[in-house]
Amino acid sequence: MPELPEIETIKNVIEPQIKGLVIKKITVNRSEVIAQPNADKFLRAVTGQEISAMTRKGKFLILHLKNESRIILHLRMTGCLLVTPSDYPMEKHTHIIFHLSCEKELQFSDIRRFGRFWLIRKGEKDTYSGIEKLGLEPLSRECNxxxxxxxxxxxxxxxxxxxxxxxxxxxxxxxxxxxxxxxxxxxxxxxxxxxxxxxxxxxxxxxxxxxxxxxxxxxxxxxxxxxxxxxxxxxxxxxxxxxxxxxxxxxxxxxxxxxxxxxxxxxxxxxxxx
DNA sequence: CCCTGCCTGCTG
DNA sequence: CAGCAGGCAGGG
The missing domain is CATH 1.10.8.50 (Helicase, Ruva Protein; domain 3)
Structure with a gap:
Protein backbone atom coordinates (compact mmCIF):
# COMPACT_ATOMS: atom_id res chain seq x y z
CA MET A 1 0.00 0.00 0.00
CA PRO A 2 2.97 2.11 -0.49
CA GLU A 3 3.20 5.73 -1.58
CA LEU A 4 6.27 7.74 -2.51
CA PRO A 5 8.00 7.69 0.91
CA GLU A 6 7.54 3.92 1.18
CA ILE A 7 8.72 3.24 -2.39
CA GLU A 8 11.75 5.42 -1.72
CA THR A 9 12.42 3.44 1.46
CA ILE A 10 12.14 0.13 -0.39
CA LYS A 11 14.52 1.37 -3.08
CA ASN A 12 17.02 2.54 -0.46
CA VAL A 13 16.95 -0.82 1.32
CA ILE A 14 16.92 -3.07 -1.75
CA GLU A 15 19.22 -1.33 -4.21
CA PRO A 16 22.55 -1.75 -2.41
CA GLN A 17 21.79 -5.45 -1.90
CA ILE A 18 21.18 -6.31 -5.55
CA LYS A 19 23.29 -3.86 -7.49
CA GLY A 20 25.86 -5.69 -9.58
CA LEU A 21 24.22 -9.09 -9.11
CA VAL A 22 23.18 -11.26 -12.06
CA ILE A 23 19.68 -12.66 -12.55
CA LYS A 24 20.51 -16.33 -13.02
CA LYS A 25 17.02 -17.76 -13.11
CA ILE A 26 13.45 -16.64 -12.51
CA THR A 27 10.66 -18.59 -10.88
CA VAL A 28 7.19 -17.41 -11.82
CA ASN A 29 4.39 -18.72 -9.62
CA ARG A 30 1.74 -16.39 -11.02
CA SER A 31 2.37 -15.16 -14.52
CA GLU A 32 -0.44 -12.59 -14.42
CA VAL A 33 1.80 -10.26 -12.42
CA ILE A 34 3.87 -9.88 -15.58
CA ALA A 35 1.72 -7.45 -17.51
CA GLN A 36 3.51 -7.08 -20.77
CA PRO A 37 4.31 -8.22 -23.37
CA ASN A 38 4.19 -11.87 -22.28
CA ALA A 39 5.76 -13.82 -19.51
CA ASP A 40 8.04 -15.98 -21.71
CA LYS A 41 9.49 -13.02 -23.53
CA PHE A 42 10.07 -11.37 -20.17
CA LEU A 43 11.94 -14.38 -18.81
CA ARG A 44 14.13 -14.76 -21.85
CA ALA A 45 15.04 -11.09 -21.98
CA VAL A 46 15.92 -10.81 -18.33
CA THR A 47 17.69 -14.07 -17.52
CA GLY A 48 21.46 -13.73 -17.41
CA GLN A 49 21.37 -9.96 -17.08
CA GLU A 50 23.22 -7.96 -14.49
CA ILE A 51 21.27 -5.45 -12.38
CA SER A 52 23.04 -2.11 -12.68
CA ALA A 53 20.74 0.07 -10.60
CA MET A 54 17.33 0.47 -9.04
CA THR A 55 15.51 3.78 -9.18
CA ARG A 56 12.11 5.18 -8.30
CA LYS A 57 9.73 7.30 -10.33
CA GLY A 58 6.50 8.31 -8.60
CA LYS A 59 5.28 5.04 -7.10
CA PHE A 60 7.10 2.94 -9.71
CA LEU A 61 10.34 1.07 -9.16
CA ILE A 62 12.72 0.53 -12.05
CA LEU A 63 15.37 -2.17 -12.25
CA HIS A 64 17.99 -1.10 -14.76
CA LEU A 65 19.81 -3.94 -16.44
CA LYS A 66 23.30 -3.92 -17.91
CA ASN A 67 21.95 -4.36 -21.47
CA GLU A 68 19.95 -1.12 -21.03
CA SER A 69 16.60 -2.78 -20.86
CA ARG A 70 14.64 -2.22 -17.69
CA ILE A 71 12.11 -3.94 -15.49
CA ILE A 72 9.34 -1.64 -14.32
CA LEU A 73 7.43 -2.59 -11.19
CA HIS A 74 4.38 -1.11 -9.50
CA LEU A 75 3.54 -2.49 -6.05
CA ARG A 76 -0.02 -1.09 -6.03
CA MET A 77 -1.66 -1.90 -2.67
CA THR A 78 0.09 -4.90 -1.16
CA GLY A 79 3.14 -5.61 -3.33
CA CYS A 80 6.37 -6.30 -1.48
CA LEU A 81 10.01 -6.82 -2.41
CA LEU A 82 12.46 -8.73 -0.24
CA VAL A 83 16.10 -9.60 -0.71
CA THR A 84 16.72 -12.92 0.97
CA PRO A 85 19.36 -15.63 1.18
CA SER A 86 18.76 -18.33 -1.42
CA ASP A 87 17.54 -20.83 1.16
CA TYR A 88 14.98 -18.45 2.63
CA PRO A 89 11.45 -19.83 2.95
CA MET A 90 8.93 -18.49 0.46
CA GLU A 91 6.09 -16.34 1.74
CA LYS A 92 2.56 -17.49 1.00
CA HIS A 93 1.84 -14.93 -1.72
CA THR A 94 5.20 -14.94 -3.47
CA HIS A 95 4.58 -14.69 -7.20
CA ILE A 96 8.04 -14.11 -8.66
CA ILE A 97 11.51 -15.01 -7.44
CA PHE A 98 14.62 -13.67 -9.13
CA HIS A 99 17.45 -16.06 -8.29
CA LEU A 100 20.55 -13.89 -8.15
CA SER A 101 24.26 -14.44 -7.99
CA CYS A 102 25.96 -14.49 -4.56
CA GLU A 103 23.30 -16.90 -3.22
CA LYS A 104 20.64 -14.22 -3.03
CA GLU A 105 17.06 -13.91 -4.16
CA LEU A 106 14.78 -11.01 -4.90
CA GLN A 107 11.27 -12.08 -3.97
CA PHE A 108 8.11 -10.34 -5.05
CA SER A 109 5.02 -11.10 -3.01
CA ASP A 110 1.60 -9.49 -3.25
CA ILE A 111 -1.49 -10.60 -1.30
CA ARG A 112 -4.02 -8.86 -3.52
CA ARG A 113 -2.13 -9.44 -6.76
CA PHE A 114 -2.63 -5.90 -8.08
CA GLY A 115 1.11 -5.32 -8.50
CA ARG A 116 2.57 -5.53 -12.01
CA PHE A 117 5.87 -6.00 -13.82
CA TRP A 118 6.67 -4.68 -17.28
CA LEU A 119 9.78 -5.17 -19.39
CA ILE A 120 10.99 -2.33 -21.54
CA ARG A 121 13.82 -3.22 -23.90
CA LYS A 122 16.69 -0.99 -24.86
CA GLY A 123 15.44 1.92 -26.94
CA GLU A 124 11.83 0.80 -26.68
CA LYS A 125 9.21 3.40 -25.84
CA ASP A 126 7.34 2.56 -22.66
CA THR A 127 3.73 2.94 -23.64
CA TYR A 128 2.58 0.16 -21.34
CA SER A 129 3.33 0.81 -17.71
CA GLY A 130 1.99 4.36 -17.42
CA ILE A 131 5.33 5.68 -16.18
CA GLU A 132 5.56 8.08 -19.13
CA LYS A 133 2.33 9.74 -18.12
CA LEU A 134 3.62 10.74 -14.69
CA GLY A 135 3.89 14.37 -13.75
CA LEU A 136 6.65 16.02 -11.73
CA GLU A 137 8.41 14.49 -8.78
CA PRO A 138 7.04 16.28 -5.71
CA LEU A 139 10.53 16.68 -4.28
CA SER A 140 11.83 18.42 -7.39
CA ARG A 141 12.50 22.12 -7.61
CA GLU A 142 10.05 22.54 -10.50
CA CYS A 143 7.15 21.29 -8.40
CA ASN A 144 6.60 24.73 -6.92
C1' DC B 1 -17.35 12.86 -13.76
C1' DC B 2 -18.32 8.86 -10.55
C1' DC B 3 -18.26 3.92 -10.33
C1' DT B 4 -16.62 -0.69 -10.65
C1' DG B 5 -13.45 -4.40 -10.87
C1' DC B 6 -9.29 -6.42 -9.68
C1' DC B 7 -7.82 -9.70 -5.00
C1' DT B 8 -7.15 -11.27 -0.10
C1' DG B 9 -7.29 -10.46 4.69
C1' DC B 10 -8.49 -8.01 8.72
C1' DT B 11 -11.80 -5.55 11.82
C1' DG B 12 -16.08 -4.65 14.08
C1' DC C 1 -20.95 -11.32 8.05
C1' DA C 2 -20.39 -6.76 5.62
C1' DG C 3 -17.30 -3.30 4.99
C1' DC C 4 -12.98 -1.68 4.32
C1' DA C 5 -7.86 -1.34 2.88
C1' DG C 6 -2.08 3.32 1.58
C1' DG C 7 -3.82 1.98 -6.41
C1' DC C 8 -5.13 2.26 -10.82
C1' DA C 9 -7.48 1.29 -15.42
C1' DG C 10 -11.49 1.11 -17.75
C1' DG C 11 -16.29 1.62 -18.25
C1' DG C 12 -20.66 4.06 -18.46
Missing amino acids: VEYLKSKFGKRKKKIKECLLDQSVIAGIGNIYSDEILFLAKICPARSADSLTETEWERLAEMIPECLSYFIEKNHIEQEDYLQTKGQDYRNTPFLQVYGHAGESCPNCGETLVRVVISGRSSVYCPNCQK
Missing part, protein backbone atom coordinates in the same frame (compact mmCIF):
# COMPACT_ATOMS: atom_id res chain seq x y z
CA VAL A 145 3.71 27.06 -6.23
CA GLU A 146 3.59 28.37 -9.81
CA TYR A 147 3.44 24.86 -11.20
CA LEU A 148 0.63 23.81 -8.84
CA LYS A 149 -1.38 26.92 -9.61
CA SER A 150 -0.90 26.54 -13.35
CA LYS A 151 -2.03 22.91 -13.26
CA PHE A 152 -4.78 23.05 -10.63
CA GLY A 153 -5.64 26.71 -10.20
CA LYS A 154 -8.65 26.68 -12.51
CA ARG A 155 -9.94 23.21 -11.75
CA LYS A 156 -13.26 22.77 -10.03
CA LYS A 157 -12.05 19.39 -8.73
CA LYS A 158 -11.57 18.93 -5.03
CA ILE A 159 -8.02 19.72 -3.97
CA LYS A 160 -7.56 16.22 -2.54
CA GLU A 161 -8.38 14.66 -5.92
CA CYS A 162 -5.87 17.02 -7.52
CA LEU A 163 -3.10 15.84 -5.21
CA LEU A 164 -3.87 12.25 -6.21
CA ASP A 165 -3.55 13.03 -9.93
CA GLN A 166 -0.35 11.18 -10.83
CA SER A 167 -0.12 12.94 -14.20
CA VAL A 168 0.55 16.24 -12.41
CA ILE A 169 2.44 15.17 -9.26
CA ALA A 170 3.77 11.62 -9.08
CA GLY A 171 3.76 9.68 -5.84
CA ILE A 172 1.16 11.12 -3.49
CA GLY A 173 -1.54 8.66 -2.42
CA ASN A 174 -4.45 8.60 -0.02
CA ILE A 175 -2.48 8.80 3.23
CA TYR A 176 -0.12 11.58 2.35
CA SER A 177 -2.72 13.70 0.56
CA ASP A 178 -4.60 13.81 3.88
CA GLU A 179 -1.44 14.54 5.85
CA ILE A 180 -0.31 17.25 3.44
CA LEU A 181 -3.71 18.98 3.50
CA PHE A 182 -3.72 18.85 7.29
CA LEU A 183 -0.29 20.51 7.43
CA ALA A 184 -1.40 23.10 4.86
CA LYS A 185 -4.64 23.71 6.80
CA ILE A 186 -6.83 23.14 3.76
CA CYS A 187 -10.05 21.13 3.78
CA PRO A 188 -9.73 18.17 1.36
CA ALA A 189 -13.16 18.88 -0.16
CA ARG A 190 -12.31 22.44 -1.20
CA SER A 191 -12.43 23.00 -4.94
CA ALA A 192 -8.99 23.78 -6.28
CA ASP A 193 -10.10 27.04 -7.89
CA SER A 194 -11.13 28.39 -4.48
CA LEU A 195 -7.64 28.29 -2.94
CA THR A 196 -6.07 31.59 -1.97
CA GLU A 197 -2.50 32.61 -2.75
CA THR A 198 -1.47 31.88 0.83
CA GLU A 199 -3.03 28.44 0.66
CA TRP A 200 -1.21 27.60 -2.58
CA GLU A 201 2.01 28.67 -0.93
CA ARG A 202 1.38 26.56 2.15
CA LEU A 203 0.47 23.59 -0.02
CA ALA A 204 3.58 23.92 -2.18
CA GLU A 205 5.68 24.09 0.97
CA MET A 206 4.03 21.18 2.79
CA ILE A 207 4.18 18.67 -0.09
CA PRO A 208 7.97 18.23 0.01
CA GLU A 209 8.14 18.85 3.75
CA CYS A 210 5.66 16.09 4.53
CA LEU A 211 7.09 13.56 2.09
CA SER A 212 10.71 14.07 3.11
CA TYR A 213 9.75 13.90 6.79
CA PHE A 214 8.18 10.50 6.23
CA ILE A 215 11.08 9.24 4.11
CA GLU A 216 13.23 10.03 7.13
CA LYS A 217 10.82 8.33 9.55
CA ASN A 218 10.63 5.24 7.34
CA HIS A 219 14.37 4.71 7.38
CA ILE A 220 15.13 1.09 8.17
CA GLU A 221 18.19 -1.15 8.15
CA GLN A 222 18.36 -4.12 5.79
CA GLU A 223 18.21 -6.66 8.63
CA ASP A 224 15.15 -5.07 10.23
CA TYR A 225 13.46 -4.78 6.86
CA LEU A 226 13.88 -8.50 6.22
CA GLN A 227 12.92 -9.40 9.77
CA THR A 228 9.64 -7.49 9.48
CA LYS A 229 9.14 -8.91 5.96
CA GLY A 230 9.05 -5.42 4.50
CA GLN A 231 5.74 -4.70 6.20
CA ASP A 232 6.86 -2.18 8.81
CA TYR A 233 7.29 1.23 7.22
CA ARG A 234 7.23 2.81 10.71
CA ASN A 235 5.21 5.74 9.48
CA THR A 236 1.97 5.07 11.35
CA PRO A 237 3.02 6.51 14.73
CA PHE A 238 3.68 9.81 13.00
CA LEU A 239 0.51 10.16 10.95
CA GLN A 240 -1.53 13.05 12.30
CA VAL A 241 -4.92 12.52 10.66
CA TYR A 242 -4.95 9.42 8.45
CA GLY A 243 -6.47 6.54 10.40
CA HIS A 244 -7.46 8.86 13.26
CA ALA A 245 -11.10 9.64 12.44
CA GLY A 246 -13.11 10.19 15.62
CA GLU A 247 -10.00 11.07 17.64
CA SER A 248 -8.96 14.58 18.62
CA CYS A 249 -7.00 16.86 16.35
CA PRO A 250 -3.34 17.04 17.46
CA ASN A 251 -3.51 20.82 16.91
CA CYS A 252 -6.78 21.96 18.44
CA GLY A 253 -8.46 18.95 20.04
CA GLU A 254 -11.54 19.06 17.81
CA THR A 255 -12.80 15.66 16.64
CA LEU A 256 -11.33 14.56 13.33
CA VAL A 257 -13.92 13.78 10.67
CA ARG A 258 -14.01 11.10 7.99
CA VAL A 259 -15.53 11.86 4.60
CA VAL A 260 -15.41 10.03 1.29
CA ILE A 261 -13.86 11.90 -1.63
CA SER A 262 -14.00 10.16 -5.00
CA GLY A 263 -14.34 6.84 -3.28
CA ARG A 264 -11.37 7.36 -0.99
CA SER A 265 -11.65 7.65 2.75
CA SER A 266 -10.40 11.06 3.86
CA VAL A 267 -9.78 12.39 7.35
CA TYR A 268 -9.45 16.04 8.31
CA CYS A 269 -9.97 18.54 11.12
CA PRO A 270 -13.02 20.74 10.44
CA ASN A 271 -11.62 23.40 12.74
CA CYS A 272 -8.03 23.64 11.47
CA GLN A 273 -8.69 22.89 7.82
CA LYS A 274 -10.84 25.49 6.12
